[in-house]
Amino acid sequence: MAHGLQIKDEESGYNKNLFCIPKHYEEDLERVFIPHGLILDRTERLARDIMQDMGNNHIVALCVLKGGYKFFADLLDHIKALNQNGDKSVPITVDFVRIKSYCKDTPTEKISIVGELSTLNGKNVLVVEDIIKTGRTMKALLSKLKDNEPKMVKVVSLLIKRTYRSPGYRPDYIGFEIPDKFVVGYALDYNEYFRDLNHICILKERAKEKYKSNVR
Numbered sequence: 001m002a003h004g005l006q007i008k009d010e011e012s013g014y015n016k017n018l019f020c021i022p023k024h025y026e027e028d029l030e031r032v033f034i035p036h037g038l039i040l041d042r043t044e045r046l047a048r049d050i051m052q053d054m055g056n057n058h059i060v061a062l063c064v065l066k067g068g069y070k071f072f073a074d075l076l077d078h079i080k081a082l083n084q085n086g087d088k089s090v091p092i093t094v095d096f097v098r099i100k101s102y103c104k105d106t107p108t109e110k111i112s113i114v115g116e117l118s119t120l121n122g123k124n125v126l127v128v129e130d131i132i133k134t135g136r137t138m139k140a141l142l143s144k145l146k147d148n149e150p151k152m153v154k155v156v157s158l159l160i161k162r163t164y165r166s167p168g169y170r171p172d173y174i175g176f177e178i179p180d181k182f183v184v185g186y187a188l189d190y191n192e193y194f195r196d197l198n199h200i201c202i203l204k205e206r207a208k209e210k211y212k213s214n215v216r
């Protein structure tokens with residue numbers, strides 16, 4: 001079973017004043033939780049693990065938008081580096097899918113999946129996701145993917161949350177296993193804000209009020 005880098009429940013992260021943070025977000029963040037450099041280092045190793053398992057065939061890397069785009073780009077850079085410098089190499093092509101969930105975290109949660117999946121028929125697909133909390137979204141995506149009969153599907157998620165509500169879905173590759181705290185940065189957002197922040201950080205409570213969505 002896959003294990004990510006474990007970040008303990010009591011981990012408080014790092015003093016944000018010791019890092020470079022965009023001025024416009026300085027007062028909104030509590031702490032730096034996972035520094036950008038650590039994300040990249042862990043991603044480099046994930047790339048190696050993935051290539052070890054999938055590196056014998058053409059890979060279709062499927063990015064789950066929007067939150068997955070930074071991880072996707074950096075993971076593919078590392079995979080390309082392995083293709084360039086290793087003794088074997090495989091073609092990588094890319095595809096994108098957009099997932100939106102409405103009435104999040106409620107029993108009436110609805111998940112909509114936008115993207116062309118029929119091209120994945122017969123392919124080795126690597127789904128690249130930013131964060132898995134309950135696994136419901138990923139299960140919905142995987143069931144839709146299976147309808148298109150890919151040859152193989154593997155899932156890599158940068159983050160997975162330890163939650164008591166989780167039905168226990170675990171992806172094939174995990175970057176970090178984190179406590180059930182709300183995090184932003186590195187393309188993870190709060191109402192579309194904070195994607196433009198390199199480090200994964202913890203929001204201040206009052207920032208949630210400040211950036212509260214006016215569409216519900």
Ligand code: HPA
Pocket residue numbers: 131133181182183184188189190
């Ligand atoms: N941050 C951003 N998006 C999310 C999170 C989070 O902590 N959990 C689920 N989606």
Ligand code: MG
Pocket residue numbers: 067188189
């Ligand atoms: Mg999001």
